[in-house]
Amino acid sequence: MSPRHRTWARLLRAVLPLRPLPRRRTATVIALSLLIALLPAPVSALAATDATAATATAATATAATASSTTTATKTTAKTATKTATAHHAFKVLIFSKTTGFRHDSIPEGIAAIQQLGQDNDFEVDTTEDSTAFTDQNLAQYQAVIFLSTTGDPLTTQDQKDAFERYIRNGGGFVGVHAAADSGYSWEWYGDLVGAYFKSHPAIQQATVKVEDPAHPSTKDLPVTWSRTDEWYDYQANPRNDVHVLASMDETSYSGATMGADHPITWCHDFDGGRSWYTGLGHMKENYSEPNFLKLLLGGIQTAAGAIRADCSASQSSSFEKVTLDDDTSNPMMVDVAEDGRVFYIDRLGDVRIIKPAGGTVTAAQLDVFTANESGLLGLALDPGFATNNWVYLYYSPAGENVDRLSRFTVTGDTLDLDSEKTILDVPVQRAECCHHGGGMVIDPESGDLWLATGDNTNPFASDGYTPIDERSGRSAWDAQRTAGNTNSLSGKLLRIHPEDDGTYTIPDGNLFPPGTEKTKPEIYGMGLRNPFRMGLDPKTGHIMLGEYGPDASSASAARGPQNTVEWNIVSEPGNYGWPYCVGDNTPYVDFDFATRQSGGGLQLRGAGQRLAEQRRPDQPAADRPRDGLVPLRGRPAALPRAERRRAHGWAGLSRRPGAGLGRQVAGVLGRQGDLR
Numbered sequence: 001m002s003p004r005h006r007t008w009a010r011l012l013r014a015v016l017p018l019r020p021l022p023r024r025r026t027a028t029v030i031a032l033s034l035l036i037a038l039l040p041a042p043v044s045a046l047a048a049t050d051a052t053a054a055t056a057t058a059a060t061a062t063a064a065t066a067s068s069t070t071t072a073t074k075t076t077a078k079t080a081t082k083t084a085t086a087h088h089a090f091k092v093l094i095f096s097k098t099t100g101f102r103h104d105s106i107p108e109g110i111a112a113i114q115q116l117g118q119d120n121d122f123e124v125d126t127t128e129d130s131t132a133f134t135d136q137n138l139a140q141y142q143a144v145i146f147l148s149t150t151g152d153p154l155t156t157q158d159q160k161d162a163f164e165r166y167i168r169n170g171g172g173f174v175g176v177h178a179a180a181d182s183g184y185s186w187e188w189y190g191d192l193v194g195a196y197f198k199s200h201p202a203i204q205q206a207t208v209k210v211e212d213p214a215h216p217s218t219k220d221l222p223v224t225w226s227r228t229d230e231w232y233d234y235q236a237n238p239r240n241d242v243h244v245l246a247s248m249d250e251t252s253y254s255g256a257t258m259g260a261d262h263p264i265t266w267c268h269d270f271d272g273g274r275s276w277y278t279g280l281g282h283m284k285e286n287y288s289e290p291n292f293l294k295l296l297l298g299g300i301q302t303a304a305g306a307i308r309a310d311c312s313a314s315q316s317s318s319f320e321k322v323t324l325d326d327d328t329s330n331p332m333m334v335d336v337a338e339d340g341r342v343f344y345i346d347r348l349g350d351v352r353i354i355k356p357a358g359g360t361v362t363a364a365q366l367d368v369f370t371a372n373e374s375g376l377l378g379l380a381l382d383p384g385f386a387t388n389n390w391v392y393l394y395y396s397p398a399g400e401n402v403d404r405l406s407r408f409t410v411t412g413d414t415l416d417l418d419s420e421k422t423i424l425d426v427p428v429q430r431a432e433c434c435h436h437g438g439g440m441v442i443d444p445e446s447g448d449l450w451l452a453t454g455d456n457t458n459p460f461a462s463d464g465y466t467p468i469d470e471r472s473g474r475s476a477w478d479a480q481r482t483a484g485n486t487n488s489l490s491g492k493l494l495r496i497h498p499e500d501d502g503t504y505t506i507p508d509g510n511l512f513p514p515g516t517e518k519t520k521p522e523i524y525g526m527g528l529r530n531p532f533r534m535g536l537d538p539k540t541g542h543i544m545l546g547e548y549g550p551d552a553s554s555a556s557a558a559r560g561p562q563n564t565v566e567w568n569i570v571s572e573p574g575n576y577g578w579p580y581c582v583g584d585n586t587p588y589v590d591f592d593f594a595t596r597q598s599g600g601g602l603q604l605r606g607a608g609q610r611l612a613e614q615r616r617p618d619q620p621a622a623d624r625p626r627d628g629l630v631p632l633r634g635r636p637a638a639l640p641r642a643e644r645r646r647a648h649g650w651a652g653l654s655r656r657p658g659a660g661l662g663r664q665v666a667g668v669l670g671r672q673g674d675l676r
Contacts, residue, residue, distance in 0.1 A: 099151030112287035133159040142304035143172035146179035167273035172303035175277035195234035201255020217298025230282035242266040267311035347375035364415035377438025421502030432476040439534040452531035455483040455491035464552030479579035493525035511573040527576040560588035
């Protein structure tokens, strides 16, 4: 979707009444999943409010208990140790009791938090005496810090009950490292922390990925943070129940078991209180790291309620569905104008507008071909829509074997069909189903228009595996003629720059320089099956492409991999493999549809191979599945899990010699490159 789809404040003004406080909302056509998310004011704005306004309910009891004193002893004693008695913004208790493994970094952790308190105006008490967990004593603290506790640090049920009441009354919890290695028989505590410890590999350097750059504990950290620690795996992934602040890049170290989604620091609003946890902090040296101390300080301040933070931003419960229009048939795409009007299209040809004051009008009805997944497929408002009133539509005009990208002008609430400027036609076959794509987005910075097209190939005669039927008269069942063809606009990610006169130019950096023989210069990415939806990262300009996969329910030694649906980051031009491979570059088997025999696998060579000519001289022109050049593709030894199948330049791919494709090496070289 267009970056404007994320301009949630305009949607809020458009369809919802003003409220005294910002709310996240999701506006949707419930009937057929037309979803628009409405997000709140930035967390940074919330953090700028008076810190005292967010002080926990538990703080109200501070005055009543201020006269109580706790015997001062050494930190290692089992009674609480108090810092200076001068007035501070808030007060925390460090609890570091262990009944299992004891971390030798606990003294350094206590000293570091005490120093943070001195430098940032909060008071710190310490204890390893679980009898300190009473209603009266806990009421003086805005947060309790479980610093690498292990085993069952709270001895009695009364102590556990008192801590539960403390949280329910608005208290804060900070869990550091082995706090997740505690309370295994105490279900409530496990929910408070978010996850229980499972295992860890050897201490080593690894990369932490910051997921929330707005939360006070992570806002000053680098996006990727390389450091040495003991990296915890957890018994269950907490993401569905917490707001993840940072996660691990498991490709950066060895021995992890959680996979690509590995949270390591998170927060959540829990049972009336606030919880913040980090799995970092095993080593003594960690407590002198500036970035780790920034993380820890932000966690303490937000758990104590001294600084407000949004710990529900990624939770489903933070969103509400609001029906904008339930009188729909096949809603396909949506875009939002600056004046609050919501434009959306129906595959059957309607362009509709939801008015800011309520109500829906039909702006136009296009005459479209609707069989075989065709119809009105894509919509994007021009970045200058507020002044030029231009809207781009991608549709299947009745009576012509093309899918067409056109620009129209909107006058009032009417789309003027006579204003059409045809920009680009994508030739298609309509005798057989399927896959027309239609995802479209315009980069507001560059003005480039991105369009995703499907492979226009029937998938129903290949048993759910790759459709590469080369028999005469079966071109509609062969995706090599489209997705694998450099001279076809189908099965591609296209990038063009619309001009004011209704024409377009080719931006620098597409896959093929203009004039390259047997190629289309509009192509940025090829080797795509059905890239149905896309988004654009407003910071990097990279395309995020959702591509629907084939139907095979299981892998087959005779045919290839099982079905795989992908979400790909496209940061550079390249060939993304379909119909030769799928998912993590897993190759299909060379299957002969005439003999029903399986050949070898589609061999994926290294970078720098020549292009393979796709025209078979023994076939009539009408049956030739491909009339261009396919950039061959290589298979890396290891591909980053976070950006699967991301191509960078050319690489090698071909079937083994004699496998039945009749390919010949052409004297044309592609750009050199590799897969990363």
